[in-house]
Amino acid sequence: QKEVEQDPGPLSVPEGAIVSLNCTYSNSAFQYFMWYRQYSRKGPELLMYTYSSGNKEDGRFTAQVDKSSKYISLFIRDSQPSDSATYLCAMSAGGTSYGKLTFGQGTILTVHP
Amino acid sequence: DAGVTQSPTHLIKTRGQQVTLRCSPKSGHDTVSWYQQALGQGPQFIFQYYEEEERQRGNFPDRFSGHQFPNYSSELNVNALLLGDSALYLCASSLGFTGSNEKLFFGSGTQLSVL
Numbered sequence: 510q511k512e513v514e515q516d517p518g519p520l521s522v523p524e525g526a527i528v529s530l531n532c533t534y535s536n537s538a539f540q541y542f543m544w545y546r547q548y549s550r551k552g553p554e555l556l557m558y559t560y561s562s563g564n565k566e567d568g569r570f571t572a573q574v575d576k577s578s579k580y581i582s583l584f585i586r587d588s589q590p591s592d593s594a595t596y597l598c599a600m601s602a603g604g605t606s607y608g609k610l611t612f613g614q615g616t617i618l619t620v621h622p
Numbered sequence: 623d624a625g626v627t628q629s630p631t632h633l634i635k636t637r638g639q640q641v642t643l644r645c646s647p648k649s650g651h652d653t654v655s656w657y658q659q660a661l662g663q664g665p666q667f668i669f670q671y672y673e674e675e676e677r678q679r680g681n682f683p684d685r686f687s688g689h690q691f692p693n694y695s696s697e698l699n700v701n702a703l704l705l706g707d708s709a710l711y712l713c714a715s716s717l718g719f720t721g722s723n724e725k726l727f728f729g730s731g732t733q734l735s736v737l
Contacts, residue, residue: 517662545728552626552712552728553665597664608655608716609678610726612664 512536515598515613524622528585532598532613535579539600539611542574544583547595547615556596557583588620624649626715626729634735635703643698643732647715653677654696655726656688657712665712671696672718700734708736 515532522528530544541560545553557572559565559581565572571584581600585592595617599610627646635641647654653672657665667680671690690696694715700707710733714726 513664515664543725550730550733552714552730555725555727558725599664606678608653608670608714608726609667609680610657610665611667614662614664 510535511614512611513598513600513613516616517614519617519619521619521621522588524588524590524620526588526620528588528592528618528620530583530585530596530598530616530618532581532600533579534581534600534611536600536602536611537576537579538602538606540603541601542572542581543599543601543610544570544572545597545599545612546592547597549594553597590620590622593619626713626727628711628713628729628732630732631730632733632735634737636737637703637705639703640699640701641703641734643700643711643713643734644695645698645713645715645729646695647713648727651715651717651727652694653716653718654690654694655714655716656696656698657714657728658682659710659712659731661709668698703736705736708734710734 544557547553562576569586573582595615597615598613655670656668659665669679674690685701710731712731713729
C-alpha cells in the first residue's frame with residue numbers, strides 16, 4: 510500500500526464547474542500538506558500549503574485537511590480551461606524530514622469550454 | 623527574480639553510461655532536493671543537500687549521487703544507467719530547515735531517456 514493514494518482520474522468537467530480533488534494517506538506523522546499543479550513538460554507549481562488540520566482559501570482554490578480521517582481535498586471553484594493540468598498532492602512530516610515530500614500519483618484534470 | 627533552473631532540458635543516454643544533471647536554486651534559497659518522476663507517476667524523493675552535505679536520502683541506490691557547491695547550486699550524478707532510470711528529474715529549492723522549508727519550488731526538469 511502506498512503512503513499517499515490519489516485517484517489518477519482522468520477528470521473532465523465543463524468550464525465553470527466545481528472540481529473536487531482528493532488524497533488519502535496512511536502515515537500519521539504527516540503534518541504539512543500541499544497541492545501542486547503541473548502542466549505538461551513542466552515542473553510542479555505550488556498552489557496551496559497547509560500545516561495540520563483545517564481549511565485554507567486562496568482565490569478560487571480551497572484546501573481542506575482532516576488529519577483524523579487522513580484525508581485532504583482541493584476544491585476549485587469556477588473552473589477555467591487554464592486549470593487543465595495534473596494536480597499532485599504532497600505531504601511531509603517536517604522535523605528531520607523537512608523538504609522530503611511524499612507525492613500522490615497525480616490527477617489529470619481537463620476543463621473544456 | 624530567477625526561479626529554479628535546470629540543465630540540460632533533455633538528454634539521451636545508453637545503458638551503462640553515466641550522466642550529470644545540474645540545478646541552480648531560486649535566488650535566496652540554500653537547500654536543494656532532487657526528485658525522479660516516472661511517466662504517469664508523482665515525483666519520488668532522491669536526496670536533499672544543505673550546507674554542501676547530503677541531509678536526507680530516499681530509497682535510491684548508490685548509483686545516484688550528488689553534490690552541492692558553495693553557491694548552493696547542485697549536481698545529480700547517475701552511474702551505470704539502466705532503462706528504468708528514464709524519467710523526468712526535478713530539482714527543487716527551499717530555504718533552510720525551518721517551517722517554510724516545506725514550500726519547495728521546482729524547476730522544469732531534465733527529461734532523461736536511456737536507450
